[in-house]
Amino acid sequence: MEDKIEAVVYKCKDNVDTDVIIPARYLSSTDASELGKHAMEDYDKEFSNVPHEIIVAGKNFGCGSSREHAPIALKAAGVKVVIAKSFARIFFRNSINLGLPVIVCKDAGKLDGKIAVHLQTGEIIAPGEIIRFPPFTGEIKEILDAGGLVAFIKAKKAKV
C-alpha cells in the first residue's frame, strides 16, 4: 500500500454502479489492461482523458453486480484510491482483496481539486484543511500491504 497519493480528484455522484464502471459487453474478458481501457466508459466518456488517480464519490459507490472486473478495471486504469461517503459491500470487499484502498469518509463531499491522501496515518490534506479517516487496521491492512488477498494468503503460507 502506498503511503501518500497526491492528485487532482475525480468527482462522482451517489450510487455509481458496477454496470457503468465496467459494462457487461466487456465481461467476457479477464484481461486487466483490456478492462482498464473501458473503465467508467458508460459513466463518463472523458474519464480516461482527465485525472482520475483519486476517485471521490458520494454514497453507495460500486452498487449492483458483484463483478470483480469493476475494481480490476479501475486499478488497471490507474486509480490508486477511492474515497466515498459509503460503499456497496461486495465492491468494498473486492477492492480490498485486489489491494485497491477504499476509504469511507463522511466528508468526501468537501474534497475537491488537488489533495494528498496519507493511507498510513488516515489523513487527507485538502486545500485549507485536513480531513481524518480511520486508517486501515488488522487483517484489512495486512491484505492491502501484501497487495491483495492472494498475495496475503501466499505470504502466510510461506511463513508456515
Added chain:
Amino acid sequence: MGLTITEKIFSSSVEKEVHAGEMVTSKIDYSLVNDITGPLAVMEFEKIAKKVWDSNKVVIVLDHFTPNKDIKSAGNCKMLREFARKQGIKHFYEGGNVGIEHELLPEKGIARPGLVMVGADSHTCTYGGLGAFSTGIGSTETAAVWATGELWFRVPETFRFKVHGTLRKWVTGKDVILKIIGEIGVDGALYKAMEFAGDAVKEMTLAQRLTMCNMAVEAGAKSGIVEPDYKTLLYVKQHSTLPYKIFKSDPDAVYEKEFEFDGRQIESMVAAPHLPSNVKPASSFSDVEVDQVVIGSCTNGRYEDLEVAAEILKGRKVAGGVRMIVVPATPSIYKQAMTEGLLKIFMDAGGIISPPTCGPCLGGHMGILAEGETCIATTNRNFVGRMGHSRSKVYLASPATAAASAVKGKITDPRNI
C-alpha cells in the same frame, strides 16, 4: 435477549451463540460461480491451492453468456469445464442442464434452509427465500473459499419488514419488494439483513419469497430472509433428501429497524430508469411506450411467473412493433411451460421464447437495446446501459405488468387489461 434467524444460522455454523456486529469465520456449505465470475476465481485459485476443499460443495453454472455469445465467452466456458473435470466438481451445469443459477440451485435441492451459502454473483441473496443465509462475494474471495472452505463475516444487524394483509389481484412479491426499495432507497439496508414477515409474506408462494430476497441486494443488503414454514418444508422435501436446519427468529429478537407496510394498499409497481428505487405505481405511467418486453431472469423466471404472464396474454397479441422475449429460467420450467401450453400462448401472442439464460438482463445477449430504446422487464436492475446502449431505458416490473404492457405497447397496470 432473543436472536434473529440470521444470528441463529451463524450461531449454528460457528457452534456458539453470536450476535449482530460480531466477526465470525464460518464454514461454507456451498460456493457458487458462473461463467463471468468463475474464470477470475479459477485464475486466482490456481495461484494459492491445488484442490478445492470439497468438490461436492462447489457449484458452477454456465448461465450468463450462454449459449456462448462469442469466442471469448466460449473460451471462458471451456476453461470452467476443464476445471470442473479436473477437480471432480459434482455440481457443474451447462448445455441442456443449465438454468439461471438462482432458480436452479433451489430446484436442484442445493439451496436449503439453515445453510451458509456464498456466490460470486450479487443475487446469491435469493436463497433467503428458503430460510438460508446466502450472500454475494467476489471472485478472489471465492478462490479463498475454495482453498479453505471458510469465510469471515460480520454478523449483520436485521431490518424487519412486516407486510400486513392480503395482496390484491396481480400484486405479487415483486411489487412488494419494489415498494420497499422505493421507500428505503438503493442503500437503505446497506450491510444489513432484510427479514420479510407478516401475513402477506406468509401467504406468498416460495417463488415470490425468492423474488423478494433476490432483490434485497438492490437495497444494499447483505442478505434477505424469510422464516421457513410448511411451504418451505414441502418444497425442500420435493427437491432434496439432504439435511437442512429450520430456524426462526425469537419473539424478543433485536431488530435494528422495523418497517410496516399495508399489503392491501400496494399496487402493481414499476421502477423507472435508472435506479431500482425510482418506484411509482404502474397506473401512474400513462404514456411510456416500449420497444421490448423481457419476462424472465433470476428475479422472475419461475413457472408461476410465466403462468401469470400467460393468463394475461392468452388470446391476446403483443402490440405491433414490440418484441416480447420470454425466458423460462430452467430446463424443467421450460418443459413444464411447454407441456402446459404456456409456450404456445406466448408464441400465439407473437412472443419469442429464449433458452434459459441471464442474457438480456445484464445486456449480455438475447435482447440488447439500441440507442433510445425502452424495455419493461421483470429483471432486477435498470442502471444506465444495463440492457444495452447507454442511452436505452429499462423499467422494472412484475410479470403481470410486463405482460399487460406487451399487449398495450406501453406501460400498463394489469388491472387495465
